[in-house]
Amino acid sequence: MLPPFELLEPHSLDQALKMLATSESVPLAGGTNLLPDLRARGEAGGRFISLAALDQLHGIEHSDSRVLMGARTTLSDILHDPLMPTAAPSLVSMAKVFAGSMVRNAATVAGNICYGSPSADVVPPLLSLDAELTLASAAGERTLSLNDFLLDYKKTARRPDELLISVSWAPPTTGTANLFYKLGRRRGDAITVVGVAVTITIEKGNCTKARIALGSVAPTVFRAQEAEEALVGGPLTATTIGTAAQAAAQASRPIDDIRASADYRRHAVHMLVRRLLTEAWQTAGSQHD
Amino acid sequence: MNRIESPAASTANLQLRQVGKPLVRTDSPTKVYGTAVYAGDLTMPGMLCAAVLHSDRASALLRHVDTSRAEALAGVHCVLTAADLPPSQGVMTDMPGQTGGLTKNTKQPILAKDRVRFCGEPIALVAAENAAIAEQALRLIDIEYEDLDGIYDPFDALAPGAPIIFGDDNVVASYKVRKGDIEKGFAEADFIVENTFTTQYQEQAFLEPEAALAWVDEHEVLNIRSSTQVVEHYRAVADAIGLPHNRVRLRAEFVGGGFGGKEVMTIEVWLALLALASRRPVQLVQPRERSFLSHGPRHPFTMTHRTGVSGDGKITALQIKLTSDAGAYAKLSPYILLYATVGATGPYRVDNLHIDSVSAATNNLPACAFRGFGTMQANLACEGQMEEIAKLLGMDSMEVRRRNFIHTGDANVTGQIIRSAVWSDQCATQALATLGERPTDTQTTRIGHGVACYQQSYGRIRWMKDSSEAWVGVEMDGTVIVRSAVTDIGAGQSSALAQITGEILGVPMDQVVVYFGDGAVTPLAGTSTASRALYMSGNATKMAASQVRKNLLSCVAGYFGVKIEQLDMCDSQVFIIDDPQRSIALKDCVKLCAAEGVHRHNLAIFRAPTSEGIDPETGQGEVFPDFTYGAHAAQVAVDIETGEVKVLKSIGAHDVGQAINLRAVEGQVEGSALMGQGFALCEELILKQGRLQTGSLSEYLIPTSEDVPEIKAIVLESRSGLGPFGAKGIGEPVYAPVAASIANAVADAIGVHIFELPITPEKVIKALREKESTK
Numbered sequence A: 001m002l003p004p005f006e007l008l009e010p011h012s013l014d015q016a017l018k019m020l021a022t023s024e025s026v027p028l029a030g031g032t033n034l035l036p037d038l039r040a041r042g043e044a045g046g047r048f049i050s051l052a053a054l055d056q057l058h059g060i061e062h063s064d065s066r067v068l069m070g071a072r073t074t075l076s077d078i079l080h081d082p083l084m085p086t087a088a089p090s091l092v093s094m095a096k097v098f099a100g101s102m103v104r105n106a107a108t109v110a111g112n113i114c115y116g117s118p119s120a121d122v123v124p125p126l127l128s129l130d131a132e133l134t135l136a137s138a139a140g141e142r143t144l145s146l147n148d149f150l151l152d153y154k155k156t157a158r159r160p161d162e163l164l165i166s167v168s169w170a171p172p173t174t175g176t177a178n179l180f181y182k183l184g185r186r187r188g189d190a191i192t193v194v195g196v197a198v199t200i201t202i203e204k205g206n207c208t209k210a211r212i213a214l215g216s217v218a219p220t221v222f223r224a225q226e227a228e229e230a231l232v233g234g235p236l237t238a239t240t241i242g243t244a245a246q247a248a249a250q251a252s253r254p255i256d257d258i259r260a261s262a263d264y265r266r267h268a269v270h271m272l273v274r275r276l277l278t279e280a281w282q283t284a285g286s287q288h289d
Numbered sequence B: 001m002n003r004i005e006s007p008a009a010s011t012a013n014l015q016l017r018q019v020g021k022p023l024v025r026t027d028s029p030t031k032v033y034g035t036a037v038y039a040g041d042l043t044m045p046g047m048l049c050a051a052v053l054h055s056d057r058a059s060a061l062l063r064h065v066d067t068s069r070a071e072a073l074a075g076v077h078c079v080l081t082a083a084d085l086p087p088s089q090g091v092m093t094d095m096p097g098q099t100g101g102l103t104k105n106t107k108q109p110i111l112a113k114d115r116v117r118f119c120g121e122p123i124a125l126v127a128a129e130n131a132a133i134a135e136q137a138l139r140l141i142d143i144e145y146e147d148l149d150g151i152y153d154p155f156d157a158l159a160p161g162a163p164i165i166f167g168d169d170n171v172v173a174s175y176k177v178r179k180g181d182i183e184k185g186f187a188e189a190d191f192i193v194e195n196t197f198t199t200q201y202q203e204q205a206f207l208e209p210e211a212a213l214a215w216v217d218e219h220e221v222l223n224i225r226s227s228t229q230v231v232e233h234y235r236a237v238a239d240a241i242g243l244p245h246n247r248v249r250l251r252a253e254f255v256g257g258g259f260g261g262k263e264v265m266t267i268e269v270w271l272a273l274l275a276l277a278s279r280r281p282v283q284l285v286q287p288r289e290r291s292f293l294s295h296g297p298r299h300p301f302t303m304t305h306r307t308g309v310s311g312d313g314k315i316t317a318l319q320i321k322l323t324s325d326a327g328a329y330a331k332l333s334p335y336i337l338l339y340a341t342v343g344a345t346g347p348y349r350v351d352n353l354h355i356d357s358v359s360a361a362t363n364n365l366p367a368c369a370f371r372g373f374g375t376m377q378a379n380l381a382c383e384g385q386m387e388e389i390a391k392l393l394g395m396d397s398m399e400v401r402r403r404n405f406i407h408t409g410d411a412n413v414t415g416q417i418i419r420s421a422v423w424s425d426q427c428a429t430q431a432l433a434t435l436g437e438r439p440t441d442t443q444t445t446r447i448g449h450g451v452a453c454y455q456q457s458y459g460r461i462r463w464m465k466d467s468s469e470a471w472v473g474v475e476m477d478g479t480v481i482v483r484s485a486v487t488d489i490g491a492g493q494s495s496a497l498a499q500i501t502g503e504i505l506g507v508p509m510d511q512v513v514v515y516f517g518d519g520a521v522t523p524l525a526g527t528s529t530a531s532r533a534l535y536m537s538g539n540a541t542k543m544a545a546s547q548v549r550k551n552l553l554s555c556v557a558g559y560f561g562v563k564i565e566q567l568d569m570c571d572s573q574v575f576i577i578d579d580p581q582r583s584i585a586l587k588d589c590v591k592l593c594a595a596e597g598v599h600r601h602n603l604a605i606f607r608a609p610t611s612e613g614i615d616p617e618t619g620q621g622e623v624f625p626d627f628t629y630g631a632h633a634a635q636v637a638v639d640i641e642t643g644e645v646k647v648l649k650s651i652g653a654h655d656v657g658q659a660i661n662l663r664a665v666e667g668q669v670e671g672s673a674l675m676g677q678g679f680a681l682c683e684e685l686i687l688k689q690g691r692l693q694t695g696s697l698s699e700y701l702i703p704t705s706e707d708v709p710e711i712k713a714i715v716l717e718s719r720s721g722l723g724p725f726g727a728k729g730i731g732e733p734v735y736a737p738v739a740a741s742i743a744n745a746v747a748d749a750i751g752v753h754i755f756e757l758p759i760t761p762e763k764v765i766k767a768l769r770e771k772e773s774t775k
């Protein structure tokens, strides 16, 4: 049974930020994390601030150099946005396998990021795209990288008085491949066992930029930077890809749980990083050659 | 083809006008529009909400249960513990229903007293003004436990010196089958194949958890409206609390899924006690996490087959050991073990056979009935073994099956002669053919095809002496009423009775209203379990309708001056077959009957074949009325790097005897395809020292709509069954081969069999690694 809770419904961002600053309260977006948690706790919940009416948090804007996505964008919005397949291919692949259609209609990007779960599926694609977050509070706005935002298991850099208002990134350039794979125990509504996103830029036959973001294999989603470094500077070969995949597996700090063992997760990281890098090399390479 | 014309099919003077057609079920509109009423939708003035406190220890003494703080909470009407209960021996959890036969005594305490034996055992009940207060009251109940050693593995439970949970030796039940000469059979074998298969706990995971409403009415009758498969539980409720049977009325609402989980009584007796204590209507809808603890999941089985085969693939001897984990209480475990024992050789004839089966008590969740009832686990081992035998012999596994299939006229495991059609071969061949071409393997995926056959009983164990009653009557305007206490658990149980009655009386199905599921005012029909509802209540209804038809036609025959055999009924008209212009409207015919004082209604009873049991030393005797045969085939893609298995195609082909509603049959096949896929690949209740680790639907993984493969149902009709029009039971049978077909498909894809369900990605990787290292 869902215990009772108080719901504040601000009409503007300013009003919302004021409420957040002055009352002990929590932002409520789609509620697909908050409400199950509240139900599991079983105790009368605190105060929620609904973000439904805040226009500034809705909508996706595309320009040549930047994609700006409102924090209240839902997973379904991502799927319905006609430009997203080029602006963030990995995000679209991810949205297709995120939860099921009911939850996709409610779940938001901000909720996924701010909940800080290691299995948050929105995060690896965005991390692989070097996304930045804009947070607002009554005191003003700040922008920081998603990488810096993620601190530890369910711990982020968000202060309690802050709202995430938007996420932005540079759309992939030509010669860039951006891929995502979710390994789950079933296809719908699965908590990710291993999530992998890679972004690879190939210029003149050499890899100039590599991003490998891993979900569900450490206390937080993280970038396997050693693996990334192993790729930059030359062409991707079976050897460099193998080294990077190995490094990514080694950088993982998974746990044993009911879904899978740590050993298996490490194995899957190895396999999936190798697979996605191989595919990325082929697609990104072919865009130039 | 060994087609048998059943008496039902050959003597019927009816062409089937409705039966077998995919007509709209009578319950469909109400479910599509959301107007169907379920027990949790009910409400009454002054209704209280109940909540149940379940033990969070698996094995402990209950030192002290203090409810005073809960009782003091404003809005709480009553709190009950074992100390407040009537001095009965608990509640019967044995075979319920219309059984005149002997059952085993498997009483279980209604609430734990002095000791808890499994994590989740109910300890206290609360009724309060609303659900929030009831929940709060649960948190105010103070319990002092003293932990005891527990046993969490059936083999530990059977080891000498194990702490005793049940009886003298933790043996809940055991069976022996001794047939032919096993030594001679093994001596004749060219090869001996031995494998051990294991299966996991599976949760019914019905959409609708346990729900019921109880109150005492103005006649001092205790009423319960519940989500149950069995209205006859009114007797068990009455016995448990010391009321006469005629003072308890149990009504079954539409059930949002049963699958066996609502066969043994769940929450009804708790609500009865609360309603009596509070003198108010009391409702309970179990929250999902407690629903996991409120019925019994499917038994985990360990199954060893040692098979002697000749070089041409014929089984010469078979030795089988089955061990199931019963959990902390017996419930239906003895019967489930019997089903597994009878089903242990699948649809194959084995003349030299030893089976030893045992069900052991542990401090795990008590397991109970679940679609297939032990047969499907046993069948899984049998069908996996067929593949292993074929692999060893280098033969096609279908060919091995063909050399061993049981045929009509053969004796099964217990020496019972199979009298109905056995179309295993046709079904398997068609299912496999329908899989079509294999997509080509890629660098990282392997495609596999798998098939499995089965033999699954329908109808109750014969010594239960099962029967079912039904009443059919025609109103003065020519509309029809059926009364049957059958429970409608979503498979179209009540609709089928309308379709059968419509067929017999020549009225459109939507002119028939079926009153069902009322233990006091509709004739008792027995349970919707054991794939018996259509078989039993369908026959009873057909008998009653046929008698009404006879009465009506005899009046019309007099009116037209013809013989009854010259008349037929259709579209609410009675007409002369050879001269259809001469007809009379059904409503006028009814008036004729009424004027002549002829009965326009009939109450019929259908009785299943009975026997007196099996020989305890040899296991020989007649156990079931009859069996259904068929097959399932699956096409899977296995990712050999991650171990993920994707089911691409899932094809069920079954001889259903006679479909009553084709759409309903297809629905059963489709549902079973997914339920079996879940069992094969992702569903597993994981217990750690008896404590459930997967007690939510985000951890207990049933397939979702995104996991649905291409599913196809192939329906064959031998008309050789014991049901109406030659129908066989299909609810459980269609499920029996699914998981095995997927396991076999995975083995086909990766070249190595995984003997332990569920086949997780992790187990696939492990199997592939082991295969590599033994190369």
Ligand SMILES: Cc1cc2nc3c(=O)[nH]c(=O)nc-3n(C[C@H](O)[C@H](O)[C@H](O)COP(=O)(O)OP(=O)(O)OC[C@H]3O[C@@H](n4cnc5c(N)ncnc54)[C@H](O)[C@@H]3O)c2cc1C
Pocket (backbone or CB within 6 Å): A026, A027, A028, A029, A030, A031, A032, A033, A034, A035, A036, A051, A071, A072, A097, A098, A099, A100, A103, A106, A107, A108, A109, A110, A111, A112, A113, A114, A115, A119, A120, A121, A122, A158, A162, A163, A164, A165, A189, A190, A191, A192
């Ligand atoms: C059935 C089911 C399936 C699921 N499947 C998946 C899946 O496949 N992959 C996956 O990653 N997750 C999944 N989830 C989890 C959940 O849906 C996602 O994490 C979702 O993105 C959360 O978004 P929300 O809008 O519902 O967040 P909410 O529950 O509303 O909020 C989550 C957290 O974020 C905070 N928050 C929300 N918006 C803001 C904001 N603008 N600024 C600051 N803080 C904010 C809230 O205070 C809260 O702490 C699933 C959940 C369910 C119930």
